[in-house]
Amino acid sequence: MGETLPVDAELVELLQARDDAAFTLVVDAWSPGMLRLARSFVSTDESAREVLQDTWIAVIAELHSFQGRSALRTWVYRILVNAAKRRAQQESRSVPWSSWAPVPAERDEPTVDPARFQGPTEDYPGHWREFPRAWPSPESEALAAEVRAVLTRALEHLPARQRMVVTLRDIEGYRSDEVCEILAISAANQRVLLHRARAALRGILEAFFTPDEAERPAKEVSR
Amino acid sequence: MNGLDCQDVVELVTSYLDDALDAQQARRVREHLAECDGCAAYLDQARATIAALSRLDPDPLDATTRAKLFAALRETPR
Numbered sequence: 001m002g003e004t005l006p007v008d009a010e011l012v013e014l015l016q017a018r019d020d021a022a023f024t025l026v027v028d029a030w031s032p033g034m035l036r037l038a039r040s041f042v043s044t045d046e047s048a049r050e051v052l053q054d055t056w057i058a059v060i061a062e063l064h065s066f067q068g069r070s071a072l073r074t075w076v077y078r079i080l081v082n083a084a085k086r087r088a089q090q091e092s093r094s095v096p097w098s099s100w101a102p103v104p105a106e107r108d109e110p111t112v113d114p115a116r117f118q119g120p121t122e123d124y125p126g127h128w129r130e131f132p133r134a135w136p137s138p139e140s141e142a143l144a145a146e147v148r149a150v151l152t153r154a155l156e157h158l159p160a161r162q163r164m165v166v167t168l169r170d171i172e173g174y175r176s177d178e179v180c181e182i183l184a185i186s187a188a189n190q191r192v193l194l195h196r197a198r199a200a201l202r203g204i205l206e207a208f209f210t211p212d213e214a215e216r217p218a219k220e221v222s223r
Numbered sequence: 224m225n226g227l228d229c230q231d232v233v234e235l236v237t238s239y240l241d242d243a244l245d246a247q248q249a250r251r252v253r254e255h256l257a258e259c260d261g262c263a264a265y266l267d268q269a270r271a272t273i274a275a276l277s278r279l280d281p282d283p284l285d286a287t288t289r290a291k292l293f294a295a296l297r298e299t300p301r
Contacts, residue, residue: 024293031292032281053292057299110234112265117230126228131261135271147275170276176241187243195237202272 005029008072015063027056030073033172034080040163041084043091051087055080070181074174077182102161102192111199135209147205154204158197165190166197227255232262236269 005011005025014022031052038048038055058079066075118124138144155163168179180190227235232255238244239252256263284292 023296027292027296028284028289031289032283035284035288036281049288049291053295056292056296060296060299110230112230112233114230117228124228126230127259128229128261132264132268134264135268137271138275144278148279151275151279166276170273171279173277176243191237191241191243195234198237198269198272199233201276202268205272205275206268 009068012063012066012068012072016066030076031056034077037077037164037167037172038080038084040160040167041081041088047087047091048084051080051084054083054087058083070178074178074182077168077174081182081184102189102196106159106162106196107192111196112203132206133210135205147208150204150208151201154201158200162193162197162200165193166201169194170198227251229255229259229262229265232256232259233265236266239266240269240273 006014006022011022011026015026034055035048035052038051039045042048042051055076059076062079066072070078116129118127118129136143138147155167158166164183165179165185168174168182169176174182176187176190176194179185179194180187183190185193232252235244235248235252239249242249244252256266
């Protein structure tokens, strides 16, 4: 895992020439992230592992047709998502893959509790009652590990489509156009899902870093 | 300020960070952020959230999974 992968063109050439060392390097480097993404489509770890295996077998079979129009990793992830969707359909999971459009609530509902803003009869309607406070930077490894644990748990509770988009964008580091390509969704839908996911995770980190802050609005709304 | 209140701005941060707002809207958000410490703090928190997510490395494959995977791939005709 520590080894650096060759640049794309070189990598594709090595893989197409059936270079075993290059193949092992790529499988080791990308599989952990791929397995994590697959897991958000299917219902068991076992299914996710099968999706991962099916994906690499398909990659081997189709590598000759890879034309470099997108990055190799993006192309591999696209194959993974297709394999994961097929598997999810077999499991008849309830996520409706045909409609990636955010549900109306995702598009329209505020992502921050309205009670944190002043109401129409107050001095500055729509403005913060109390400013959000700065968070400590997670300098110690213990705190950083706690933050990772909080986020990992929170991700599991996000709606599946939000989880997929935020996983690809912010954890895997794909650009928005790449995420749209991998998941076959529109730029607008990608952004709505990302926005909600990030806002929910920000709220959870806020409750972790400044627990009194997250509780305050409830008290103020009753006055 | 300029027509955008804080409640609007918090819903625009994702588009703002993606450079997905039109020029006029982006300018209004920028101007609001320059004057509003609350929204600037909110944006910092959004950025901190993204940074924390980028540090979530996946667990490496466990040895059994990895061995099974490579065994299956070795059997795949190339």
